[in-house]
Amino acid sequence: MRAVSSSLVAILLGAGLASPAYAASKTYDVLPGRLVIGLYTYAGASPAAAMERLGDLALSEARMVPGRPAFVVDVPPDRSQEAIKLVMGAPGVRHFGAEVRMRPDTIPGDPAKAGTLDTVRVPAARTWGAGSPDTVVAVVDSGVSPTAELPADRLLAGRDFVDGDDDASDASGHGTLVASVIAGTGVNGVCPKCRILPVRVSNADGGYAADIAAGIVWAADQGAPVIHVSGAGWSTSRVLEEAVTYAGYKGSLVVGEALNPAVATEDVYGTERRSLAAGTVDRAGLVNGGVTDSTNYWSDVAAADNLRVLDATGTARYLAGTAASAAVVAGTAGLVLSAKPDATAEQVRESILRNALPGNHLGEYPLSVLDAGAVLSEFGTADTKAPVVAATGLTAGQIVGTTPVVVRPRITDDHGVKRVELLRGGKVVAERRTPWDKPLTLTAPAKWTGQQDVTVRTYDYAGHVGEATTNVRFDTVAPTVTFVSPKLNTAVRSPFQVVISTDADVTSVTASGVKMVRQPGTNLWKATLRSGDGGGGIFSIDARDAAGNVATPNWTGTVDSTAPTAKTISPAEKTRVRSTVTTSVSGIQDQIGLAKAELWVDGKYAGAGTSRKVSTAGKNGNVKLTWKLTDKLGNARTYTRTVIADNKGPSVSITKAPKNKAKVTGTVKVYVKASDTAGVARVELLVNGKVVATDKTSAYVLSVNTKKQAKTMKVRVRAYDKLGNVTYTTTRTWSRK
Known part of the structure; x- marks a missing residue:
């Protein structure tokens, strides 16, 4: 199939034109000051x-195009249209431009984007032979010079149509690169x-x-079965076509770039084409025809480019663009004609087109x-051996899960x-038909476990x-996981x-990134985790x-x-207590609940x-109360209170009063001194066991009216502190006068 690209700029770049300025005009390659005039071939037809x-418009003599009934003459560029009108209809003139x-x-x-001949399966083609010295490929270009990959004994005597001599040495280096791709002995030499x-x-x-037309004609006259033509341009040339x-017609297959109109368009006489126009393809199968629909310059087939070969100086360089891809096609034609010398150009061309692989295209x-x-399989010796799959790339019993497996058979x-x-x-689940197809990938059926045969067929x-x-x-199928401990929805x-x-x-x-350890001989896995509340x-x-x-x-x-918390512990810190005291904890809070509260x-x-009730009997001084609160998970918190046990009565003494056995009358005053660390609550005077003051x-100061008391009185003083502790003085006996 012939194809056409969609972008003018892409065409120019794909064809190998170095300067973007060329894209500005389609007339950059036309020389209005030089006319090419074609003549009829009947006897007597001449430029005269x-x-x-x-x-006087002729600024030069007529220069015949070697091998063609045409000549070239220079005219003033600004008067070229006038000159064309003058030659129109002149005897013997057939075409002009x-x-x-x-x-x-x-x-x-x-x-970084180096091409490879594997993309177009040249290594497979060479299994039918690496070509023959009897097969000649003409390179119509800047000349060809020998290199280590293309020695002089493989270069025939050529012709120089620029200088008009027989020295066809390379003038720019381009032709040698092309020839090295066609017939070099390096890795990127095709034939x-x-x-x-x-x-x-x-x-x-x-x-x-x-000049290019003269070179093509000369190469055909030398019997070259394949002619590679370098060069691209927008404008057509009748003499070149x-x-x-x-x-x-001489039996040569002309291979050129997609942007060479003479190669890429139909035969000027409307008959079957015997030429091929080449576009490029990269390692991913992405093709570039290097042409536009508006020009109708067609590409026939794409081939690899960006190939590393030796130039005329022996330096390794990359040849990129359609000149390189055309060289690959020309070299392939050379392999065909080496395998079957009697094959015709038409047969070679049709085989190349018929066997071409569909490329990836953006346009x-x-x-x-x-x-x-x-292509070579159609012209080489018969293939009687079946391919052998030495290894499928899989192993017996291999497990294939949700991740597809790339299969690389041998x-x-x-x-x-x-x-x-x-x-x-x-059932076929994957295939490779082209060198750029992705590797075979084996995908397992969804949510299924079982065994199946996998076959690689070639x-x-x-x-x-x-x-x-x-x-x-x-x-x-995803594995089953059961939580053994802790159980779901527990604490x-x-x-x-x-x-x-x-x-x-x-x-x-x-478990949350922590590696779990399988317990030997079981399907149990364990790990210790830490987490916030x-x-x-x-x-x-x-x-x-x-x-x-x-x-x-x-x-x-x-x-x-987090352990439980409490709002209140009683009694308060440093509270003075006596005898039996009640201590308690209240306002307890916990996320999962209190299990127990304990006291020490x-x-x-x-x-x-x-x-709890706590006895401090017999104790004086600090008593430490410790509450421990424990929740249902064992989180515990302690609260400590120190209380002061005070079970000792106040210090009390009579400082002034009638002495023991004193005789008293009327109202008697008793003066008392009392003190206590907790503070004295009151002092009482007891007469015969009764509080009288x-x-x-x-x-x-305590007063008693003795007239109201018995004649004999047993008198003593007692003092209470604020905790209720009491102390008595010794008893005195009074008698009334």
């Missing part, structure tokens, strides 16, 4: 009549035993269509890619493999089939141990089986690592509950 009509400059491919090579016929028609800045047609117009191996064939299929359970160019089968286990405190149970084929487990999704499991299936269940529940008194367990204010 046309030159006579031009008269401005000369056209064709420029060589000058795209800089890019090592390393073919010979090259050098034809120089250009310099570094290109060549004229008339006729030269390509002439070469076709509207598709372009197929050269398959050199398939296949051998005496020539080459045309297609490879991957079958699962007898076809060679002769249609022979080879295959091999491997039984594979598929598993796309734990950090750190806590996680125990899960899994399927037997699980190979690794993590909270509820909901606390941690997640990542369990992977041998097939790569993953289960990621979340554990939900509560983490509580001076380090001795005193019982559980939120309120009380004083709560220091200094204490």
Whole structure:
């Protein structure tokens, strides 16, 4: 199939035109000051009549185009239209037009995007032979010079149509690069035993269509079965078109760039084309035809470019663009004619087009890619051996899970493999038809576990089939995970141990990134985790089986690592107490609930509950009360209170009063001194066991009317502190007068 690209700029760049300025105009390659005038071939037709009509407008003598009935004459550029009108209708004049400059491919090579002949299956083609010295490929370019990859003994005597001599040495280096791709012995030489016929028609800045036409005709007359033509341009040249047609009638296959109108358009006489126009293809199969629909300059086939070969100085360089891809096509034609010398140009051309592979294209117009191996299979010796699948790339019992497996089979064939299929359970699930197709990929059925045969089946160019089968286990079912401890929706405190149970084929487990350890001989996995307090999704499991299936269940529940709190502990710190005191804890809060409250008194367990009675009898001084609050997970908090036990009565003495056995009358006053660390609450005077006077204010004075008492009185004073402790003075006996 012939294809056409969609972008003018892409065309110019794809064809190898170095300067973007060329894209500004389609007339950059037309030379209005130089006319090419074609003549009829009948006897007597000559430039004379046309030159006579031009008269003074002719700035040069008529220069015949070697091998063609045409001549070139220079005229004033600003009067070219006038000159054309003068020669119109002149006797013997058949066609006329401005000369056209064709420029060589000058795209800089890019090592990062280096091409390979594997893309167009040249290595497979060479299994039928590396060419023959009897096969000649003409290179119509800037000349060809010998290199280490293309020695002089493989270069025939050529012709120089620029200087008009027989020295066809390379004038710019381009022709040698092209010839090295066609017939060099390096890795990027297509037909390393073919010979090259050098034809120089250009310099570094290109060549004229008339010279290129002369070179093509001369190469055809020398019997070159394949002619590679470098050069691209927008404008057509009748003399160049006729030269390509002439070469076709002579039996030559002309191969050129997609932007060479003479090569890329139909035969000027409307008959079948015997030329091929080449576009480019990269390693990913992306094609570029280098042409536009508006020009109708068609591409026939794409081939590899950006190939590293030796130039005329022996330096390795990359040849990029359509000149390189055309060289690959020309070299392939050389391989064909070496394998079958009697093949015609038409047969070679049709085989190349018929066997081309569909390429990847960005624009509207598709372009197929050269398959050199398939072409040679039609002309080389018969292929009687079937390909052999030495290894499928899979192992028996191999597990294939949710991640697709790239299958890289090992296949051998005496020539080459045309297609490879991957079958699962007898059905084709993947195939490779082109060198740039992605590797075969085996995908397991969704949510299924079981075994199936996987077959790699391959076809060679002769249609022979080879295959091999491997039984594979598929598993796309996620493993089962059961939480053993802690159970779902329960409460734990950090750190806590996680125990899960899994399927037997699980190979690794993590819990929120922490590696779990399988317990020997079981399907149990353990790990210790730490987490802050909270509820909901606390941690997640990542369990992977041998097939790569993953289960990621979340554990939900509560983490509580905080002990209970209390608002009030009574009695308050440093409270003075006596005898039996009640201590309590209240306002208790905890996330999951209180399990118990316990009390210790001076380090001795005193019982559980939120309120306890504590005896301080016989104690004076500090008493330590310790409350321990424990929640249901064992989180515990202690609260300590120190109280002061005071079981000692006040110090009390009578400072002034009748002495023992004194006789008294009337009202008697008793003066008392009393003190206590807790403070004196009151002082009382007792007569015969009855309180007869009380004083709560220091200094204490107690009065008694003895007239109202018995004749004999037993008198003593007692003092109470604020805790209720009491102290008595010694008893005195009074008698009334």
